[in-house]
Amino acid sequence: MTVATAPVLTTGDAGTPSRRRPLGLVKYLGLTPFAAYVLIFLAIPTTLAVLTGFVTEDGQFTWDNVLGLFQPNVLAAFGASFWVSAITAVIGAVIGALVCYAMLGTRAEGALRTMVNSASSVLAQFGGVMLAFAFIATIGVQGLVTTILKNQFGVDIFANGLWFYQVPGLLLPYVYFQVPLMVITFMPALEGLKPQWAEANATLGGTRLIYWRRIAIPVLAPSFLGSLLLLFANAFSSYATAAALISQGSQIVPLQIRGALVSETVLGRENMAGALALGMIVVMVVVMTGYSALQTRASRWQR
Amino acid sequence: MSNATRIGTEPSKTARWIILVIVGLVFAIPIISMIEFTFRVGPAGGYTVDHWTALFDPANARNYRDLFQSIGNSFILAAVTVAIVLVVLLPTMILVHLQFPRLRRVLEFICIVPITVPAIVLVVGLAPVYSVVVKVFGGSIWTLAFAYGITVLPYAYRSIQANLDAVPVVTLSEAARSLGAGWLSVLGRVLLPNLRRGVLAAAFISVAVVLGEFTIASLLNRRNLQTALLQVSQSDPWVAVILALxxxxxxxxxxxxxxxxxxxxRGKETTP
Structure with a gap:
């Protein structure tokens, strides 16, 4: 019941039963449970996480933690996080877009689409401990693929050291959840391509190449770049897979936060977690702002 | 060759199946490797079904007691999280949709924030919040669901909002109101049946997210399915992989x- 479209109910003369009147103050009260919940479990934790970066153990203001972000090992962690996220986002976006393209022209309610969508939703959520298990079983030291490559083809993938339990080992598992996420986020954009555009192109004598180069790709570009940024953010903030694979050291930012939180007995380290959280939020806000700007631009073609 | 294929909007059948089969096969490899692993006798060589039978053997129930308890914890957390979605998020979304159209963008923004503030950041600030929560509600496992309600916010919001946008909620509730229905029957007998699909989808995706959650539980030292899996994998990797599967x-x-x-x-609805 919107006030504007139901003027009868807004007059509120004394004869109207009270339950039929717009509930006035009461309807604002209806917003309080959610507001309070979000305040306590989202706003306050986020604020606390950032603020603790600016105080010492005994509550004095300090720049030390934030300046600590510029220590070589922390900068290296941000760099490693950046590269892992960027590489897996690009690979995931390209393969994911290919899968979306392959599904064009199939029925949206059909069995194929439902299967691929459900599988994508599961695998996009798959990031975490179980994903680490899957890849240990695949390309771990005794993994299926490792063993087959060694015994059948004489290729030792660990000839140059145990890269699997280091940052490069994150690449394959991360791609594994990036591709499905791309399928979920990019499919609506591809479906937004109107058949009429292709028909118009064909009528005017355009080839397939011209259709893709001059029509489809320019229309899809904002969605593609937006999804790319979302994938980047997804990898950048992912913790569980890395935590399960890399038990020693803090090579990427989320693992730095773990290190800072777990070793809180070491003087001053706990508040370092706050500074690291601040650094992550800054990156995430920049990336997600870009994402939503690109989404707005992309939505022009999806009416 | 179909018309759409010829003018270039759709891939040819061959191209479609080549792409889907190759990607599908590559993505099946880790799953197949997990399955293969669960049948190995030791880390290398030989196959057995012992690891599968051992998990379901009552004689071993004692060994896996902690593990089963953690699975139970995860299901409790999933139930409480769904309850939070139904009791806190859903009524607010309906209320905003009907009474505060201007707040829709604000609500959407709030519900998307958890993507920008990932769990690993949130957990830094959740630690002090939970020291208060534990004082108020005690230290039982279900309190963790307060944090999970935030984690699932973007997913639950998207599912419910898609349904809200597809159903003429305002018209329906005005029609019901003009026929003399009170707010409770509008909600219970008109709106909820129409929103059933979105609400169920929100509940399911919330369950899936909660069952896979590791970050917050691990760093707040709580025990759920994922933290237990990681712990068990040190001593009995087969059980861990079986449960993951x-x-x-x-x-x-x-x-x-x-x-x-x-x-x-989609099949049932007629286009407006």
């Missing part, structure tokens, strides 16, 4: 159901 299958069935729900509804 089973929960993957469970999540797949849940999400397949969401997909079915979506297509069932």
């Amino acid at each position: 089973l929960s993957l299958l469970f999540a797949f069935v849940l999400l397949l159901l969401i997909g079915r729900l979506g297509s069932l509804g």
Whole structure:
């Protein structure tokens, strides 16, 4: 019941039963449970996480933690996080877009689409401990693929050291959840391509190449770049897979936060977690702002 | 060659199946490797079904007691999280949709924030919040669901909002009100039946997310399915991998159901 479209109910003369009147103050009260919940479990934790970066153990203001972000090992962690996220986002976006393209022209309610969508939703959520298990079983030291490559083809993938339990080992598992996420986020954009555009192109004598180069790709570009940024953010903030694979050291930012939180007995380290959280939020806000700007631009073609 | 293929909007049948089969096969390899691993006798060589039978053997129930308890914890957390979605998020979304159209963008923004503030950041600030929560509600496992309610916010919001946008909620509730229905019957007998699909999808995706959650539980030192899996994998990797496979299958069935729900509804609805 919107006030504007139901003027009868807004007059509120004394004869109207009270339950039929717009509930006035009461309807604002209806917003309080959610507001309070979000305040306590989202706003306050986020604020606390950032603020603790600016105080010492005994509550004095300090720049030390934030300046600590510029220590070589922390900068290296941000760099490693950046590269892992960027590489897996690009690979995931390209393969994911290919899968979306392959599904064009199939029925949206059909069995194929439902299967691929459900599988994508599961695998996009798959990031975490179980994903680490899957890849240990695949390309771990005794993994299926490792063993087959060694015994059948004489290729030792660990000839140059145990890269699997280091940052490069994150690449394959991360791609594994990036591709499905791309399928979920990019499919609506591809479906937004109107058949009429292709028909118009064909009528005017355009080839397939011209259709893709001059029509489809320019229309899809904002969605593609937006999804790319979302994938980047997804990898950048992912913790569980890395935590399960890399038990020693803090090579990427989320693992730095773990290190800072777990070793809180070491003087001053706990508040370092706050500074690291601040650094992550800054990156995430920049990336997600870009994402939503690109989404707005992309939505022009999806009416 | 179909018309759409010839003018370039769709891939040819061959191209479609080449892409889907190759990607599908590559993505099947880790799953197949997990399955193969669960049948190995030791880390290398030989096959057995012992690891599967051992898990379901009552004689071993004692060994796996902690593990089963953690699975129970995860299901409790999933239930409480769904309850939070139904009791806190859903009424607010309906209220905003009907009474505060201007707040829709604000609500959307709030519900998307958890993507920008990932769990690993949130957990830094959740630690002090939970020291208060534990004082108020005690230290039982279900309190963790307060944090999970935030984690699932973007997913639950998207599912419910898609349904809200597809159903003429305002018209329906005005029609019901003009026929003399009170707010409770508008909600219970008109709106909820129409929103069933979105609400169910929100509940399912919330369950899937909660069952896979590791970050917050691990760093707040709580025990759920994922933290238990990691711990068990040190001593009995086979059980850990078997359970990972089973929960993957469970999540797949849940999400397949969401997909079915979506297509069932689409078939029935007439276009406006």
